[in-house]
Amino acid sequence: MMVPLIQQLLQGDEAVRSLFGDPVRVFPSTAPQDTALPYATWDVVGGSPTNLLSERPPADGWRVRLTVWGKSTSKANAAAVAVRDAVETVGSIESYNPPPDDDDTGAFGISFDARLLQLR
Amino acid sequence: MGQVLKSKHTQLFIAIGAAEVIKVTRVRSVGFPDGQASEIDISDFDDDWDQFVAGRKATGSTSIEVIYDSVDSEALEELHRTGAVVNFLVTAPASETAGADKPAAVNGVITPPTAVVSKQFNGFVQNFAVTVADNDVWKATMTIRGSGAVETHRPTP
Numbered sequence: 001m002m003v004p005l006i007q008q009l010l011q012g013d014e015a016v017r018s019l020f021g022d023p024v025r026v027f028p029s030t031a032p033q034d035t036a037l038p039y040a041t042w043d044v045v046g047g048s049p050t051n052l053l054s055e056r057p058p059a060d061g062w063r064v065r066l067t068v069w070g071k072s073t074s075k076a077n078a079a080a081v082a083v084r085d086a087v088e089t090v091g092s093i094e095s096y097n098p099p100p101d102d103d104d105t106g107a108f109g110i111s112f113d114a115r116l117l118q119l120r
Numbered sequence: 121m122g123q124v125l126k127s128k129h130t131q132l133f134i135a136i137g138a139a140e141v142i143k144v145t146r147v148r149s150v151g152f153p154d155g156q157a158s159e160i161d162i163s164d165f166d167d168d169w170d171q172f173v174a175g176r177k178a179t180g181s182t183s184i185e186v187i188y189d190s191v192d193s194e195a196l197e198e199l200h201r202t203g204a205v206v207n208f209l210v211t212a213p214a215s216e217t218a219g220a221d222k223p224a225a226v227n228g229v230i231t232p233p234t235a236v237v238s239k240q241f242n243g244f245v246q247n248f249a250v251t252v253a254d255n256d257v258w259k260a261t262m263t264i265r266g267s268g269a270v271e272t273h274r275p276t277p
Contacts, residue, residue: 050187050257053130053147054219058187059257092255115255 003028004062005118006042006087013086019079031069037107038070038079045113062116067100069107080110091116125237129213132184135206135225136195143222144184145192148259150210151182152239153266179266181246188250188258196262200248205267212237232273241270 010016010026017024025031025039045065049057068083070076084093097111132144158175186193199206209230211220220233232238247263 051148052187053127053132053150055146058146061256117255117257119257 004042004044004047004060004064004116005090006062006064006066006114006116009090009116010040010083010086013082013089015082016086019082038068038075040066040068040079040083042066057120059117059119062118063094064114064116065097065111066114067109067111069102069109071107073108076108076110080112084112087114087116125212126216129215129217129219131211131219133209133211133223133230134195134199135209135228135230136199137225138228139225141223141225141230142195144186144196146187146189148185148187150184152210152270153182153241153243153264154180155266155269156180177269179268181243181263181265184262184264186260186262188260193260196245196260197248200245200262203244205242205244207240207242208264209238209240234276236275238273239270240273242267 007026007028010020011024016026019038020026020040021036025035027035027039027041029041029043031039031041043065044062046063047061050059050061051057066083066087068076068080070079087093092115094113094115097113100109100111102109130150132147132150133141134144135141155177157177159172160175161170162173163170186196207225207229209223209232211233214220214236220236220238223230223233225231230240232240243264243266245262246265248260249263250258250260252258
């Protein structure tokens with residue numbers, strides 16, 4: 001798979017669904033206009049396959065940047081914690097990032113990078 | 121001029137029995153024991169400068185990194201356990217998309233292929249160290265202590 005498993009991971013998590021709806025309001029790159037809060041977006045910011053000399057790689061590693069948006073600090077935090085906990089069941093958090101620009105929407109954003117390893 | 125050799129589809133074979141050869145799977149990197157020559161000082165009192173000739177070559181060690189496999193790594197761990205001196209063969213790729221065919225062995229010595237460059241040496245598995253890092257696959261580094269020279273076999277014209 002050339003797309004990291006973040007979307008299906010979050011869709012499959014009950015705590016994430018309880019906050020982000022079903023299907024979850026999680027989108028690659030950008031969310032549609034007027035998406036209800038909270039929602040999350042993700043981008044691939046790095047990664048590589050586990051290359052071998054004579055066979056195909058058995059696994060792909062991804063670094064995915066997640067940005068979780070909420071109406072307030074506390075609501076964004078609760079949503080981000082649910083995403084973080086879901087990620088940490090199969091991967092790990094690589095970094096916490098500076099708050100993203102809200103483009104005058106008034107929403108509060110939390111950004112962090114996750115590392116996910118997917119066996120082929 | 122000859123050909124530059126790509127690393128993709130380079131393969132490592134080990135003779136683990138008189139006529140039994142295994143292909144080491146999931147190899148990430150492979151090396152060869154080096155051979156630092158010792159020096160023999162042949163200077164005499166009349167020389168203004170030291171003079172040397174090459175002495176015996178000290179066979180070195182090399183490391184091979186693999187991704188640990190729940191089944192295939194067993195044979196390598198067994199080689200470490202026994203400490204048996206075995207025959208190793210590293211083959212260059214047969215083409216852009218394939219490695220060399222698995223060779224046979226006679227009396228524990230692998231018969232090198234005639235179509236590709238290969239390097240052959242004897243040695244024993246001195247260490248087999250498995251490492252498990254965060255959010256990664258299990259990896260193992262196998263240290264091979266060489267015994268004797270590394271022979272290079274070139275394709276038959």
